Amino acid sequence: MAVIPRDRDHHLNEANYDEMIQFWQHGVAQPSSMALMDPNNTKPGFELPPNRLLGEAPSPNDRRISMFSANFRNNVLAPIADPLSLLPTPDPLPVPARTFTRSNVAGGGVLPVPYATKGGRLSMEVWGFNETGNTNVPWFPGTTIRVREGELVHSHLGPRFGSHTIHHHGIEPTPMNDGVGHATFLVGGGGYTYQWIAPPAGTYFYHCHKNTVLHFEMGMYGLLISDPDVPGAPFLDGRSGMVYRQDSLRNYDKEVLWVIDDMDSRWHEDVIAMGHSAGIGRVGNEFITSADNTDVNLHRFDPDFFLVSGVFASPVEQNVITHPAVSPTVTRGETILFRVLNAAYTVVTVRFPSPLNPEVIAMDGRTLGRTPFVQYANPFGLSSLGGEMRLSTAQRWDLLLNTSVPAGTYSVTIEYRHWVTQALLRTVTVPVVITS
Amino acid sequence: MTISRRDFLKLSSSGLAAVALGTAGLQLFWRGSEAVAATQVLNLEIVEALHEMTDKVQIPVWAFQMAGDVPRVPGMVIAAVEGDEVDIRITNRHSVVHGFSIPGIPAATTTINPGATVNIRFPAPPAGTYLYLDHLNAPLNRVMGLHGAFVSMPRIPFTPYSNATSNVTKLFEHFGTTNHFPGNPWDPARSWIWLVNSYDPVKNAQAAANPAMSGATFAGNYVPQYFTISGKSGFFASHDPHIAVSGRVGQPALVRCLNAGLVWHSMHLHGNHVYVLTDSNLGNGGLTVQQNLILVDVWSLPPLSGKDVVIPFIKPPDIPDETWNRMISGVSDEVFPLDFPMHCHTEPSQTAAAGNYPSGLLTHFMIEGNISAGDATIQVEKAELRIKFGKLTLKGTCSLPAGSILEIYAGGAVTPQSQLVGRTTVQVGGIWTFSGRALRAIPSRSVSITAQNKANPQRLDVRPVIR
Numbered sequence: 001m002a003v004i005p006r007d008r009d010h011h012l013n014e015a016n017y018d019e020m021i022q023f024w025q026h027g028v029a030q031p032s033s034m035a036l037m038d039p040n041n042t043k044p045g046f047e048l049p050p051n052r053l054l055g056e057a058p059s060p061n062d063r064r065i066s067m068f069s070a071n072f073r074n075n076v077l078a079p080i081a082d083p084l085s086l087l088p089t090p091d092p093l094p095v096p097a098r099t100f101t102r103s104n105v106a107g108g109g110v111l112p113v114p115y116a117t118k119g120g121r122l123s124m125e126v127w128g129f130n131e132t133g134n135t136n137v138p139w140f141p142g143t144t145i146r147v148r149e150g151e152l153v154h155s156h157l158g159p160r161f162g163s164h165t166i167h168h169h170g171i172e173p174t175p176m177n178d179g180v181g182h183a184t185f186l187v188g189g190g191g192y193t194y195q196w197i198a199p200p201a202g203t204y205f206y207h208c209h210k211n212t213v214l215h216f217e218m219g220m221y222g223l224l225i226s227d228p229d230v231p232g233a234p235f236l237d238g239r240s241g242m243v244y245r246q247d248s249l250r251n252y253d254k255e256v257l258w259v260i261d262d263m264d265s266r267w268h269e270d271v272i273a274m275g276h277s278a279g280i281g282r283v284g285n286e287f288i289t290s291a292d293n294t295d296v297n298l299h300r301f302d303p304d305f306f307l308v309s310g311v312f313a314s315p316v317e318q319n320v321i322t323h324p325a326v327s328p329t330v331t332r333g334e335t336i337l338f339r340v341l342n343a344a345y346t347v348v349t350v351r352f353p354s355p356l357n358p359e360v361i362a363m364d365g366r367t368l369g370r371t372p373f374v375q376y377a378n379p380f381g382l383s384s385l386g387g388e389m390r391l392s393t394a395q396r397w398d399l400l401l402n403t404s405v406p407a408g409t410y411s412v413t414i415e416y417r418h419w420v421t422q423a424l425l426r427t428v429t430v431p432v433v434i435t436s
Numbered sequence: 437m438t439i440s441r442r443d444f445l446k447l448s449s450s451g452l453a454a455v456a457l458g459t460a461g462l463q464l465f466w467r468g469s470e471a472v473a474a475t476q477v478l479n480l481e482i483v484e485a486l487h488e489m490t491d492k493v494q495i496p497v498w499a500f501q502m503a504g505d506v507p508r509v510p511g512m513v514i515a516a517v518e519g520d521e522v523d524i525r526i527t528n529r530h531s532v533v534h535g536f537s538i539p540g541i542p543a544a545t546t547t548i549n550p551g552a553t554v555n556i557r558f559p560a561p562p563a564g565t566y567l568y569l570d571h572l573n574a575p576l577n578r579v580m581g582l583h584g585a586f587v588s589m590p591r592i593p594f595t596p597y598s599n600a601t602s603n604v605t606k607l608f609e610h611f612g613t614t615n616h617f618p619g620n621p622w623d624p625a626r627s628w629i630w631l632v633n634s635y636d637p638v639k640n641a642q643a644a645a646n647p648a649m650s651g652a653t654f655a656g657n658y659v660p661q662y663f664t665i666s667g668k669s670g671f672f673a674s675h676d677p678h679i680a681v682s683g684r685v686g687q688p689a690l691v692r693c694l695n696a697g698l699v700w701h702s703m704h705l706h707g708n709h710v711y712v713l714t715d716s717n718l719g720n721g722g723l724t725v726q727q728n729l730i731l732v733d734v735w736s737l738p739p740l741s742g743k744d745v746v747i748p749f750i751k752p753p754d755i756p757d758e759t760w761n762r763m764i765s766g767v768s769d770e771v772f773p774l775d776f777p778m779h780c781h782t783e784p785s786q787t788a789a790a791g792n793y794p795s796g797l798l799t800h801f802m803i804e805g806n807i808s809a810g811d812a813t814i815q816v817e818k819a820e821l822r823i824k825f826g827k828l829t830l831k832g833t834c835s836l837p838a839g840s841i842l843e844i845y846a847g848g849a850v851t852p853q854s855q856l857v858g859r860t861t862v863q864v865g866g867i868w869t870f871s872g873r874a875l876r877a878i879p880s881r882s883v884s885i886t887a888q889n890k891a892n893p894q895r896l897d898v899r900p901v902i903r
Contacts, residue, residue, distance in 0.1 A: 001484055001485060001486055002483070002485045002486070002501075002506065002507050003485065003486045003487075003488055003494060004485055004486065004487045004488060004497070004499065004506070004507055004508065004509060004667070005488050006488045006489060006490050006492065006668065006669075006672050007668075007672050008506075008508075008667070008668070009676075009678075010672070010675065010676045010677070010678075012671075012672070012675075022671070022675065023671050026670070026671045026674060026794070027670065027671060027792070027793075027794065027795065067770060067771065068769055068770060068771060069767075069768065069769055069770075069771055071769070072769035072770075076769070090768070090769030090770040091756075091758075091759045091762055091763075091768050091769045091770055093756055093758060093759070152756060167706075169704075169733070170709075170733050171754045172706070172707050172708060172709075172752040172753050172754045172755075173752060173754045173755050174752065174755050174759065174763075174770050174774060175707075175770070175774050175775055175776060176770050178706055178707070178776065180706065180776075180777055182777065182793075182794045183706075183775055183776065183777050183800070184775075195756070195759075196754045196755070196756075197753075197754045197755070197756050198754075199753065199754050200753075211793045212783050212786065212793065212794070213783035213784055213786050213787055213793050214793070216783055217783070278791065279787065279790065279791020279792060279793060280791060280792060280793060281792060286491075287490070287491035287492070287788070287789060287792050287795070288789065288790075288791050288792060289491070289493075289789055290493075290637075290661055290789035290790045293789055293790035293791040293792075294790070296790055296791045297790045297791075298784060298787045298790060298791050298793070299659065299660065299661050299784050299787045299790050299791075300659065300784070300790070301784045345782050345783060345784060347700050347736075347738075363730050363731075363732050364709065364731075364732040364733045364734055365709075365733070366709055366730070366731040366732065368728075368730065372614070372615070372616040373616060373709075373731055374730075374731050376603040376604075376606060376607050376711065376728075376729035376731075377603075377728045377729050377730050377731065378728060380728070390736070391736075392700060392701070392702035392734070392736040392781070392782065393702040393734070393781040393782045393783070394702060394704055394733075394734045394781035395702065395732070395734045395736070417700075419699060419700050419782050419784065420658065420659070420660065420698065420699050420700070421658075422700065
């Protein structure tokens, strides 16, 4: 019977090192920051190119060669003596307007959960980012990175355990500053400082992009908000501020951040016992078979916990979340800005009951109707979609709600549907309270 | 037109094969006919095959195979110009009855008994992206591999649609003519297809052993283990130039996204936001060309849905200007190409064989550098030919500098019998128009536009509206 090869019409020559280096660096041997600091493979204690001994020249296709100019490799990277040095940012600009530092939370943290996990526990391990040296800041989800449109930002990652990355999702800098392990490198050792310009005002997020299927699920994410370049910006989470509606600036009285997530407790108790690189092979044995992966099973995601902004829904409470960080209370006539992110692997449907009719003003950090790039779209009332918005993973919508409606408690519902079966897994209710 | 040996050589060296049907000029689809064969009648066979996954596991599939070609999953791209007759002959080499259908085109639906051959003939539908599939025993036959993309192109491909909305027209008018889109107009040759599917190897093995098993049994407890984009995964999808999208800043690219599988995907591009142009129901052929063109970095792709998106190929906007200036001057530390990923953000789809990240539904998006003069493009927005007087009127855009001379030819400019019918000059802002007599264009009812002396760039075989 005819076989359709995995490399149909674009052959991979497995005997050719210059081709295989790309294959390995895409998957099982993504270079770390330490590898990039040894561009000529001459320094003991750094990171060897796959299947090369110390002193052997790296392939020209090796990312430690292909991503950089000869000047940067030989005059900036090669002289670095300590493998635990900070990897220099290419094309550095010296005076950032804003600087952030993040570390991964070493060894994870433990969250209490409102009902038993699949393993019968009342707590679950999560991983995350926190502000380096500031253990008092809550870190799940990660602290919001908040910037002002157009400013130069330096975002530093200093991993405390293993290697990780930060992908600032929706920010579009150079690949080195995009934080994707399989496209560039993993940050280990002495860390790295990502450099980018604060994007058009809107809602973004950040997450680890190493073994992403696992690290994102484990909780390594936080919101990233770019505020308009106006006095007082960046604003404070949950407070008042200004936002673009088309090309105009609007005031809002209260900001509501809904980060919708789900968790499969099996991943948080069984899978993580297999390490940060669970499910991944190595050079020479590039693919782990599904038989050997039966304990990992990263293709099986069947969530049993459902959260909004870090707050678990519980059937004991009819899945109503009244935590003030999630459920807003405002005075009639005030304007609420909702920033909604789907950080779950399920598809979520958020439904606003009539007469609430929020206006959708932005998606994925792009303000509808803002010139020049978004002049081909206009904001619209959610009632034109029957009051509901459906978001798949990583989508963000911003909504402005004028609360000049009769005072009362309005129940916004969030439905979580399975990514394969589309079965309804849970409906969570978040009250929006409008007082007279 | 028959398939030449040369065309087959091109097919065999390409990733995503395509066949153009009817009288369509090949250059309407892919410049230089790369990856394209042309034929009047498309002969397809339904065959059994094994599909090697990224980890070398072989999974039984059912595939479409064009006569003289190899089995492919997805089947090769079928392309035609709106209104042209499409003629497809399908032979069933399998042990059970199979179907063929293109939802949205009633005349394109048929069933084929084992060993039988069936002919279907229909005019190509309104321009847009469609799915052809075996609709029987849904979703089994489709998910087993019997599906492919059907692309209908407008007679004048200024946008990808015959009935573009005003905002789609405006966006394509702005490519290459405005400050925010420096560079070129969209070139129809810059089109890619991302057709996604998944495999549950257990289910495929069951269906191969028992091809008559019900679609409901196949779909029940379906647990996909492999996730493909245009038939490939992981590294292989990322390094296939017919799946990975590449180009220079100022060369917008159209990507037709289709989901033939059973998983809800959430496509995420790094490096550029994309405009979502359409929303298609691939199950019933419903095609909506959007008026509200959202600009997003994630777009949902539910099962049996399609979305055409355009990657504007702007400078990644959050690179500092100082850095970008160093890059295009060749003095930067970080160098071209800028290699970004595209992946599904519903991350379990990034696995293969229950792990092995990143070996699932992903590819690359590569920015090779800044636009250069050699990349210039001519586009035609309006073309009308009055049969009675032979009056030809043309309007278009072009990335050559203002003052450049364009030449208008009757028929294809590269054919020996082509004849010059007139010249025009590119205006400030890249706009050009032509109005003149072109009796010589009446026999072929087609015209071509080139730079002076038949030089590049060329826009070949434009088919004017006949009045």
